[in-house]
Amino acid sequence: MKKIFCIAFCFIAAIAGAQVKEDFVPASNVQPGKQYPQVNSERCVRVKVSAPDAKYVQLDIGGVKYDLRKDADGSWIGESGPQDEGFHYYQLNIDGASVPDPSSLYYYGASRWGSGVDVPAADEDFYAVKNVPQGEIREIYYWSQISQSMRHTFVYVPAEYDKNPTKRYPVLYLQHGGGENEYGWPQQGKTAQIMDNLIAAGKAVPFIIVMENGSVTMPRPAGAPAGAPQGQRPAGAPQGQRPAAPQGQGGRPAGGMMGGFDFAGAFGNVLVNETIPMIDARFRTIPDSAHRAMAGLSMGGMQTKSICLAHPDVFSNIGIFSGGTITVSDADNTPTFRQTNKLVFVSFGSRELENRVPGFGDGTDPIQETTELKASGANAHYYISPGTAHEWLSWRRALYNFAQLLFK
Amino acid sequence: MKKIFCIAFCFIAAIAGAQVKEDFVPASNVQPGKQYPQVNSERCVRVKVSAPDAKYVQLDIGGVKYDLRKDADGSWIGESGPQDEGFHYYQLNIDGASVPDPSSLYYYGASRWGSGVDVPAADEDFYAVKNVPQGEIREIYYWSQISQSMRHTFVYVPAEYDKNPTKRYPVLYLQHGGGENEYGWPQQGKTAQIMDNLIAAGKAVPFIIVMENGSVTMPRPAGAPAGAPQGQRPAGAPQGQRPAAPQGQGGRPAGGMMGGFDFAGAFGNVLVNETIPMIDARFRTIPDSAHRAMAGLSMGGMQTKSICLAHPDVFSNIGIFSGGTITVSDADNTPTFRQTNKLVFVSFGSRELENRVPGFGDGTDPIQETTELKASGANAHYYISPGTAHEWLSWRRALYNFAQLLFK
Numbered sequence: 136m137k138k139i140f141c142i143a144f145c146f147i148a149a150i151a152g153a154q155v156k157e158d159f160v161p162a163s164n165v166q167p168g169k170q171y172p173q174v175n176s177e178r179c180v181r182v183k184v185s186a187p188d189a190k191y192v193q194l195d196i197g198g199v200k201y202d203l204r205k206d207a208d209g210s211w212i213g214e215s216g217p218q219d220e221g222f223h224y225y226q227l228n229i230d231g232a233s234v235p236d237p238s239s240l241y242y243y244g245a246s247r248w249g250s251g252v253d254v255p256a257a258d259e260d261f262y263a264v265k266n267v268p269q270g271e272i273r274e275i276y277y278w279s280q281i282s283q284s285m286r287h288t289f290v291y292v293p294a295e296y297d298k299n300p301t302k303r304y305p306v307l308y309l310q311h312g313g314g315e316n317e318y319g320w321p322q323q324g325k326t327a328q329i330m331d332n333l334i335a336a337g338k339a340v341p342f343i344i345v346m347e348n349g350s351v352t353m354p355r356p357a358g359a360p361a362g363a364p365q366g367q368r369p370a371g372a373p374q375g376q377r378p379a380a381p382q383g384q385g386g387r388p389a390g391g392m393m394g395g396f397d398f399a400g401a402f403g404n405v406l407v408n409e410t411i412p413m414i415d416a417r418f419r420t421i422p423d424s425a426h427r428a429m430a431g432l433s434m435g436g437m438q439t440k441s442i443c444l445a446h447p448d449v450f451s452n453i454g455i456f457s458g459g460t461i462t463v464s465d466a467d468n469t470p471t472f473r474q475t476n477k478l479v480f481v482s483f484g485s486r487e488l489e490n491r492v493p494g495f496g497d498g499t500d501p502i503q504e505t506t507e508l509k510a511s512g513a514n515a516h517y518y519i520s521p522g523t524a525h526e527w528l529s530w531r532r533a534l535y536n537f538a539q540l541l542f543k
Numbered sequence: 544m545k546k547i548f549c550i551a552f553c554f555i556a557a558i559a560g561a562q563v564k565e566d567f568v569p570a571s572n573v574q575p576g577k578q579y580p581q582v583n584s585e586r587c588v589r590v591k592v593s594a595p596d597a598k599y600v601q602l603d604i605g606g607v608k609y610d611l612r613k614d615a616d617g618s619w620i621g622e623s624g625p626q627d628e629g630f631h632y633y634q635l636n637i638d639g640a641s642v643p644d645p646s647s648l649y650y651y652g653a654s655r656w657g658s659g660v661d662v663p664a665a666d667e668d669f670y671a672v673k674n675v676p677q678g679e680i681r682e683i684y685y686w687s688q689i690s691q692s693m694r695h696t697f698v699y700v701p702a703e704y705d706k707n708p709t710k711r712y713p714v715l716y717l718q719h720g721g722g723e724n725e726y727g728w729p730q731q732g733k734t735a736q737i738m739d740n741l742i743a744a745g746k747a748v749p750f751i752i753v754m755e756n757g758s759v760t761m762p763r764p765a766g767a768p769a770g771a772p773q774g775q776r777p778a779g780a781p782q783g784q785r786p787a788a789p790q791g792q793g794g795r796p797a798g799g800m801m802g803g804f805d806f807a808g809a810f811g812n813v814l815v816n817e818t819i820p821m822i823d824a825r826f827r828t829i830p831d832s833a834h835r836a837m838a839g840l841s842m843g844g845m846q847t848k849s850i851c852l853a854h855p856d857v858f859s860n861i862g863i864f865s866g867g868t869i870t871v872s873d874a875d876n877t878p879t880f881r882q883t884n885k886l887v888f889v890s891f892g893s894r895e896l897e898n899r900v901p902g903f904g905d906g907t908d909p910i911q912e913t914t915e916l917k918a919s920g921a922n923a924h925y926y927i928s929p930g931t932a933h934e935w936l937s938w939r940r941a942l943y944n945f946a947q948l949l950f951k
Contacts, residue, residue, distance in 0.1 A: 166656055167724065186640035188598055209639065227642070231617065232594035234635070234642040241649050241656055248574055248649055264693050266686045274680040274735075276672055285672050297825065300708050316575065321682075417705065 155179050155214050162239075162252045169238040172225075172252045178217040180252050182227065182236055185210050189230050196225035196252075219486070220256035221528025222323050224249060242323050246314040251323060260332075262325035262531050267335035268294035272321050277413050281405050283354035286347070288410070289321045290418065293334055293341035303419045305342040305426035305542040307452075308406065309534070310349045310435030317348040320534075323527045329535050339538040345414055349435055351401040399441035407446055424475060428541055430454025432530045444469045452478040452541060456533040457487055457525055460504045463511045473512065480537045481505045482518040484529035516540060563587050563622050570647075570660045577646040580633075580660045586625040588660050590635065590644055593618050597638050604633035604660075627894070628664035629936025630731050632657060650731050654722040659731060668740075670733035670939050675743035676702035680729050685821050689813050691762040694755070696818070697729045698826065701742055701749035711827045713750040713834035713950040715860075716814065717942070718757045718843030725756040728942075731935045737943050747946040753822055757843055759809040807849035815854055832883060836949055838862025840938045852877045860886040860949060864941040865895055865933055868912045871919045881920065888945045889913045890926040892937035924948060 159173035159181050173181040182194050187209030193200040196215050203213035215225075224244045226233050235241055239250040253259075273290045296304065309326070311319035320326045326344055333339035415422040429450045431439040436458015443450040444461075447469055453461060453476070461479045466472045481501055488501070502517055509515040518536045520529040567581035567589050581589040590602050595617030601608040604623050611621035623633075632652045634641050643649055647658040661667075681698045704712065717734070719727035728734045734752060741747035823830040837858045839847040844866015851858045852869075855877055861869060861884070869887045874880050889909055896909070910925055917923040926944045928937040 168654065184640055184642075186638055188639040189637070190596055190598075192640075226645075229637045229640050229642065230594055230598070231596040232592055232600075232637050232642075232645075234592075234637065234640075234645050235649075237634075237640075237642050237655065237657070241643075246576065247645065249645070264684055266693065269684045272682040274682070274729075276677045278674045285674060327682075 155181075162254075164240045164250075164252050166238055166240060171238045172236065172250070174252065174254050175214075178220065178254045180215040180218060180223075180225070180254070181212065182225075182238070183210055183212040184227060184229070184237065186229050191228075191230060193228040194225065195228050195233065196223055200228060218254050219523055219526065219528070220254050221523055221526055221531070222251055222253050223526060224251050226250055243318050244312075244315045244323070256528055258532075261535050262328045263332070264328055265332060265335075267331055270294045270296070270327055270331050270334075272327050275417075277409075279351075279405055279409050281353075281401070281409060282351050284352065286405070286410075287317060288348070289317055289346040290414070291321075291327055291330060291344040291346070292418070293343070294331060295334075295341055296343075296419075301419075303421045305340075305428070306414060306418075306420050307342055307344045307428040307430060307454075307538075307541065308410070308450075309344050309346050310429070310431030310438055311346070312431075312433030312435050312457075316350075317346050320344075320346040324534065325531055326534065329531060330538060333535065333538055340542050342538075342542055343414075343418055343420060345410065347402075347406065347410060349402050349431070349438055351405050353401055399438040402438060403442040403445060406442060407449055411449070424449055424451040425477060426542060428452030428454065428478070430456065430480070430534075430537060431458060432456040432533070433458050433525065440465075444472070447472045447475045451475050454478075454480040454482075454533070454537045456482045456530050456537075457484060460499070460501045461508055461513075461515070462504050463507050466508060466511065466513055477514060478540055479505070479508060479513055479515040480518070480533075480540060481516070482520065482529070482533040482536065484520045484523035484525060486522070486524035487529070488519065490524070563589075570662075572648045572658075572660050574646055574648060579646045580644065580658070582660065582662050583622075586628065586662045588623040588626060588631075588633070588662070589620065590633075590646075591618055591620040592635060592637070592645065594637055599636075599638060601636040602633065603636050603641065604631055608636060626662050627931050627934065627936070628662050629931055629934055629939070630659055630661050631934060632659050634658055651726045652720075652723050652731070664936055666940075669943050670736045671740070672736055673740060673743075675739050678702045678704070678735055678739050678742075680735050683825075685817075687759075687813055687817050689761075689809070689817060690759050692760065694813070694818075695725060696756070697725055697754040698822070699729070699735055699738060699752040699754070700826070701751070702739060703742075703749055704751075704827075709827075711829045713748075713836070714822060714826070714828050715750055715752045715836040715838060715862075715946075715949065716818070716858075717752050717754050718837070718839030718846055719754070720839075720841035720843050720865075724758075725754050728752075728754040732942065733939055734942065737939060738946060741943065741946055748950050750946075750950055751822075751826055751828060753818065755810075755814065755818060757810050757839070757846055759813050761809055807846045810846060811850040811853060814850060815857055819857070832857055832859040833885060834950060836860030836862065836886070838864065838888070838942075838945060839866060840864040840941070841866050841933065848873075852880070855880045855883045859883050862886075862888040862890075862941070862945045864890045864938050864945075865892060868907070868909045869916055869921075869923070870912050871915050874916060874919065874921055885922060886948055887913070887916060887921055887923040888926070888941075888948060889924070890928065890937070890941040890944065892928045892931035892933060894930070894932035895937070896927065 156175050156177050159175045161170050162172045162174050171183045186192055192203040192211035194213055194215055197218060201213055201215050203211035205211055226249050227236050236250040241248045242251040270291055270293045275288050276285045279286045309320050334341050427450055429439045429443050436455040439455055440459055443453045460481050483501055505515050505517040520532045523529040564583050564585050567583045569578050570580045570582050579591045594600050600611040600619035602621055602623055609621055609623050611619035613619055634657050635644050644658040649656045650659040678699055678701045683696050684693045687694045717728050742749050835858050837847045837851050844863040847863055848867055851861045868889050891909055913923050913925040928940045931937040
């Protein structure tokens with residue numbers, strides 16, 4: 136009831152230009168020395184930009200465009216309605232141009248580098264930078280023979296990694312969503328902060344996390360027209376290196392193919408045949424399936440399902456965040472799954488289940504499916520993030536909960 | 544003569560809306576899937592942005608605003624005059640709003656995250672990502688007791704670092720310029736690519752590079768008004784932890800103070816008393832002054848001079864890129880300098896010397912000064928980057944040349 140009142144109040148206040156609650160403070164996403172975006176206690180977002188000759192300026196957030204007001208000094212200022220707790224992509228619309236807010240930090244999502252704002256969450260302490268032993272995010276490039284290109288990857292190592300020069304560690308391969316890239320988990324995902332805090336509190340065992348780019352641009356076959364766009368395979372071109380995808384079950388999309396886009400085949404090939412051997416050679420890993428996990432959000436969750444069911448000998452631990460479930464029939468139809476799998480973790484934001492996002496809430500119930508999987512003998516867990524949608528706070532919380540179950 | 548013709552041609556062509564040379568290709572700084580900014584063989588930069596309701600749109604680069612033309616589809620498109628080879632910050636001006644180009648990658652400089660474009664350089668191979676043994680950029684946080692805050696730092700380690708678990712390495716502390724931050728050297732500076740390529744070619748010995756944020760926000764003293772802006776010390780507040788700055792020579796600014804801004808004192812204190820001990824504890828360094836260098840560009844070069852002359856027992860190797868020189872009297876007036884210093888490297892872009900940038904080309908001649916320093920017995924070198932100004936190609940080349948002299 137309180138929430139409905141707040142939504143109605145902020146919305147009407149914003150439309151009418153009436154006063155919203157004047158306790159705005161700069162968000163954590165302001166650039167050094169800048170003051171906007173700001174957030175108030177009603178979780179409304181305020182932006183301000185100088186555009187003296189503009190006819191109109193809007194704040195575009197959460198699928199809604201909010202008109203800004205022009206100040207006497209040529210600045211435009213205004214507020215959104217209340218947002219969910221957590222991280223949201225946004226942009227400004229200046230006379231029809233969709234541009235980043237020049238005051239905010241930038242993140243890659245929605246297929247562009249652009250603005251983001253964190254609405255403080257009641258539980259934000261779990262992803263804060265704190266004075267605890269700090270791990271590292273390591274940025275590396277490596278050569279991919281399959282894609283004939285240098286690939287760019289981030290690797291989290293726990294704080295103790297260099298202090299224990301002979302100890303070996305389990306590895307989690309952790310994937311971003313559609314329209315995002317390998318920067319997603321280190322930046323908006325707060326991976327290092329979540330893990331450092333968990334490990335310092337004794338709630339997670341130390342492990343390595345590899346954050347890859349989930350798309351693979353395949354090289355142009357010899358003889359293809361030079362003008363063909365890079366990364367598109369001409370029709371009929373050999374797909375020789377794509378491993379066989381598992382068969383879909385019960386009307387679900389066949390593993391690896393979604394709307395005709397081969398979202399897991401080429402990536403799964405690179406991941407299993409190039410990334411994992413590179414990581415096992417370069418880092419002190421425990422190179423067996425029991426100590427290897429894959430997880431991902433949204434598209435990355437679908438890739439995780441597809442790749443893990445195709446390679447149950449490679450990954451014994453599975454996390455799917457807002458990207459589907461592992462059903463009893465998935466498990467029964469995957470050879471060796473019942474022997475090799477050690478953990479299945481499925482999560483959603485509560486608003487995703489309320490809203491039944493197409494493709495995720497497809498009439499089935501992930502809680503029921505995961506409960507059934509557990510009853511069938513799997514070590515299956517689910518987590519529902521309260522009050523969040525298909526956004527990063529759902530996935531920060533998913534990692535926080537998944538990490539506490541992993542490799543124990 | 545050819546250059547003057549090209550400048551005049553592109554400039555007139557841009558103003559008149561006449562055809563510039565139509566061999567534009569996307570720059571290396573386009574976002575994934577985007578096509579702009581582009582650069583042609585005359586080194587003109589072309590941008591395109593959708594802004595259907597805008598009255599005017601301009602490309603703001605190199606201190607000049609170039610008007611864009613409106614296409615029938617509501618897009619604005621246009622070109623700059625020819626730019627120097629190398630990296631340039633730029634922005635769009637949409638009806639008076641200075642905003643990042645929504646198609647470009649973003650970099651921190653000019654005190655904001657914003658657009659940048661690389662005009663291909665004839666020698667760009669030295670900073671390209673190539674299939675050679677790859678080092679890592681490691682992102683770390685550490686607690687600073689002096690500033691009472693977590694500091695954020697990037698550390699480059701060479702490719703062999705984890706393959707030689709008992710070998711110890713020299714360290715270079717490498718600083719950005721004014722209005723930039725710790726992202727400058729890893730991103731626009733191409734530090735890892737320059738070093739990986741140099742080491743693979745046997746032209747540099749492997750060493751560690753620490754890239755710090757050169758500004759330190761000091762904590763508010765107890766009892767200061769709560770409303771005082773963070774990071775500003777109220778007048779009369781204790782400055783107890785600032786080490787004594789060396790005396791300036793010959794009318795130059797006294798080391799550590801520039802226009803009243805204490806740009807090296809607090810940072811030097813953190814660097815010497817906190818960063819170096821942290822790095823020496825966390826990485827396998829050779830923790831003596833002979834195997835420790837400091838270098839920086841512009842403001843970072845002035846910090847380097849100030850800190851190295853105040854601490855000749857800490858740093859025996861000095862690099863100053865577009866930030867001044869070490870004179871004979873600097874050397875003679877610094878106790879132990881003549882015994883401890885192993886290398887002085889000074890560089891400028893040739894256009895800086897042509898243009899005599901205030902504060903850098905202050906009537907003195909850095910080539911002459913460095914030649915005199917060498918004649919006085921120091922291992923002093925200078926490098927002039929051809930055809931570049933106070934910009935990143937000057938500094939990429941400076942690092943490339945400096946690294947080949949270091950620790951040999």
